[in-house]
Amino acid sequence: MEILNIGTDIVENKRLDNLNLIKRFLSIEEFSLFENIKDKNEALNFAAGRFAAKEAIIKTFNKKINFSNIKILNDNNGKPIIFFNDKLTKNLLLSISHEKKYTIAFTILLKN
Template identity: 35%
Template sequence: MIKGIGIDLLELDRIEKSLEKSNRLAKRVLTNRELKKMNELEHNHRKVEFLAGRFAAKEAFAKAIGTGIGKLSFKHMEVSHDQNGAPMMKVKGYETNTIFVSISHSKNYVVAQIVIEEK
């Protein structure tokens, strides 16, 4: 049974401007593993896409559960990839749910959608 659906759309240039100033947003949004993976990327544009995708996915999850960010921290959520390269998400306190995540980028935007299903 579907427990929640969330979506978030974000402009890449907002994230790019933030990263040009400092790494503060990345440190606030990403877990240590995610931050390490982002820092391993060679091209700045790829880093922007990486951070924006995870930010959007985490915002979409917060919308899907109906609380928004606040009761749930960005650090409680982690986006990684399965063996085929598809994104997957783990969230502390939601281990008994199946979380479907989709992230897509265009030249100017990133969109993420979350579907939460009770097991």
């Protein structure tokens, strides 16, 4: 497979400790998952992961994309999967990692 482009983003988790901000960038499904996380730090990690991932995706395509057009869920094994306008995207790989106060996301766009 040929790599067409990559994207990455890192965020300091505490920057996203604002429910109004989180509601603006999470989809309805993502926000439902967020609300069901009981531990505050885990919930913040989740939100930071989605934010960093969406930023990395936008950087991968190098064009303006609204956060509302991107939804990141997980498959049955916990692997993040990406939807654009509710359509599964199979040629875009995503990795999200957390380390104490920071979250990083990395994307790879593959040629179809």
